[in-house]
Every structure is written in structure tokens, then in C-alpha cells.
Amino acid sequence: xxxxxxxxxxxxxxxxxxxxxxxxxxxxxxxxxxxxxxxxxxxxxxxxxxxxxxxxxxxxxxxxxxxxxxxxxxxxxxxxxxxxxxxxxxxxxxxxxxxxxxxxxxxxxxxxxxxxxxxxxxxxxxxxxxxxxxxxxx
Numbered sequence: 001x002x003x004x005x006x007x008x009x010x011x012x013x014x015x016x017x018x019x020x021x022x023x024x025x026x027x028x029x030x031x032x033x034x035x036x037x038x039x040x041x042x043x044x045x046x047x048x049x050x051x052x053x054x055x056x057x058x059x060x061x062x063x064x065x066x067x068x069x070x071x072x073x074x075x076x077x078x079x080x081x082x083x084x085x086x087x088x089x090x091x092x093x094x095x096x097x098x099x100x101x102x103x104x105x106x107x108x109x110x111x112x113x114x115x116x117x118x119x120x121x122x123x124x125x126x127x128x129x130x131x132x133x134x135x136x137x138x
Contacts, residue, residue: 003050003051003053004051004131004135006047006050006051007047007048007051008047008131009047010043010044010046010047011043011044011047011124011127011128011131014039014040014041014042014044014047014124014127015040015124017036017037017039017040017043018036018037018040018121018124020036020040021033021034021036021037021040021113021116021117021120022117024036024113025114025117028110029105030105030108030109031089031093031094031104031105031107031108031113032093032105033108033113033116033117034089034093034108034112034113034116035090035093035094037086037089037116037117037119037120038086038087038089038090038093038116038120040120040123040124041082041083041086041120041124042059042060042061042086042090044120044123044127045061045064045065045068045083045127047127047131048068048072048127049067049068049071051130051131051134052068052071052072052134054067054071059090060083060087060090061083061086061087061123062080062083064083065079065080065083068130072130074130078122079122079126082119082120082122082123083123085115085116086119086123092104093108
């Protein structure tokens with residue numbers, strides 16, 4: 001049961017990051033919101049992997065999901081598309097040298113932030129169901 005406790009610990013932090021992303025979005029800090037959305041999804045998928053007894057390494061939500069699929073056989077449906085969207089925000093949302101000019105906060109807008117939040121919301125719901133299934137033994 002230790003692996004479930006670790007999964008729940010990571011899921012709790014993923015939910016905290018998601019709440020942070022929403023606060024940042026509402027404050028019009030769209031690049032930071034997108035980054036925290038990515039962080040939330042990354043931690044959520046890591047929670048699922050910890051629930052399986054895996055030790056997840058890396059920051060790509062897509063790669064972590066692929067490992068989850070390999071380890072559990074769980075169907076990912078449209079999650080890989082959402083993961084690709086979120087992975088785009090890991091570095092460009094924070095570092096000016098990613099862009100030929102300007103800054104990340106100038107490059108991000110409300111719609112980009114909103115899409116990242118929606119991708120993360122779906123990812124969190126999926127992981128919550130996955131971990132509940134682990135707890136039930138299914």
C-alpha cells in the first residue's frame with residue numbers, strides 16, 4: 001500500500017499545481033499558467049506510475065504516458081494529444097532565448113493558457129480514475 005500512498009502524495013501536488021495554474025490564468029499570467037498546467041499533468045502521470053510501483057524519470061508528459069501504457073496496458077485515448085500540447089509549455093513558457101525576440105509572457109495568450117488548463121483537467125481526471133482503480137485492485 002506504500003505505492004498508493006506515494007501516488008496520492010504526487011496527485012495531491014499535481015492538484016495543487018493545477019489550482020496554481022488557474023490562479024495564474026485569472027491573473028493574466030498566461031505563460032506561467034501554461035507552465036503550471038504542464039507541471040500538474042507531469043506530476044499526475046508520475047503519480048499513476050508510482051501507483052504501479054514504478055520510479056518515473058523525466059519531464060515529458062507524453063513519454064510518461066507511454067511508459068504508463070507499457071507498464072499497465074491502460075488505454076490512453078486522446079491523452080497523448082493533450083500530452084503533446086502540454087509538453088510544448090515546459091521550456092518555452094519560461095525562457096526568453098527560445099524566441100527570436102520578445103519574452104515568454106508576450107508569446108502566450110489567454111487561449112493558449114485555457115487550452116493548457118483543459119488538457120490538464122482531462123489528464124487529472126484520468127489519473128484520479130486510474131489510481132482509484134489501483135486502490136480497488138482493478
